[in-house]
Amino acid sequence: MSIAVLGAGAFGTALAISLAQNGPVVLWARDPGTMETERENRMRLPGRPFPKALRVSGELNVACAADILLIAVPMQQLRAFLSEHSQILSQKTLVACCKGIELCTGLGPVTVISQAVPDAIPAILTGPSFAADIARGLPTALTLACADDTAGQALQQALTTSNLRIYRTTDTIGAELGGALKNVIAIACGAAIGAGLGESARAALMTRGYAEMQRLAAHLKADPRTLSGLSGFGDLTLTCTSTQSRNYRLGLALGEGQSFDPSVTVEGAATAQAVDELAQKEGLDMPITAAVAGLLANRLDVATAMQSLLTRPLKEE
């Protein structure tokens, strides 16, 4: 099955580099610049030359001739991208590669695809994976979620490479929640470390953050096993402990009282607000998410946020 990647940021480029091990891949960029001639994405993934089988194109109809389209634009841009190109994406297999919850609807990427391109086969590729690691050929395991298991099996085969090991599930809700919510907890962990609160505090935030992730997932009828897999626990672990993570680094900056480049893609920021609003609407207790949303909106500082978490009523684990 032929593959194209739509969106030439760090992640889309890294996936295209890895997938080109298996055969020709088109990487579509809305502004390809000099990527095709330089055979490198200097802006997002410098130092990772493109393999011969990777072709860069600015023509969406060229990319959309492929059987499988991986969509690697940020979550808050996904619906606009799909709506603008809905005709050409019609009846395609569309694999979301973004992690987040849409601010204006509280929905995840698979549902957004289903709404914007109703006759597409929607899926999501998620899990612990830094673009730089994938592009270097380092071993990475990911979850592919597709409600149609026959399509999911074909995707699992097509997206496996020598360094990408793909696990499969039909639980798209669980997979999209894991990837979205771990970013919010990573911001909290970064803030705790940045403010000098220590690694024990981070472990507490990761564990109680995971409890929040499970609470929302159960409410939305996700399979709890998905949350304990790569897309949930796996990605939570990676993102909360690595300075490679932009979400964690935003948290560090908040904790240290430093500014952070607003042009960097940090999915957890909008997602924290979206999930906080969703939790309030559904009557769910998600105090760490609320604290992160409060920090980002400048309603709280790190010390007050931590104090509010520590002084909550005592409860059973």
Ligand SMILES: NC(=O)C1=CN([C@@H]2O[C@H](COP(=O)(O)OP(=O)(O)OC[C@H]3O[C@@H](n4cnc5c(N)ncnc54)[C@H](O)[C@@H]3O)[C@@H](O)[C@H]2O)C=CC1
């Ligand atoms: N960078 C990483 O290590 C990983 C990123 N992801 C996810 O991948 C998604 C994308 O992140 P990155 O590639 O890292 O971000 P990035 O900031 O490197 O790139 C985003 C790309 O999307 C393009 N874009 C934005 N709006 C667009 C539109 N309307 N039409 C066409 N192109 C558009 C931008 O031009 C840019 O090239 C995020 O949801 C992120 O959570 C997932 C796993 C790893």
Ligand SMILES: O=C(CO)COP(=O)(O)O
């Ligand atoms: O999703 C990721 C790792 O799995 C990338 O994390 P950041 O978006 O925080 O850099």
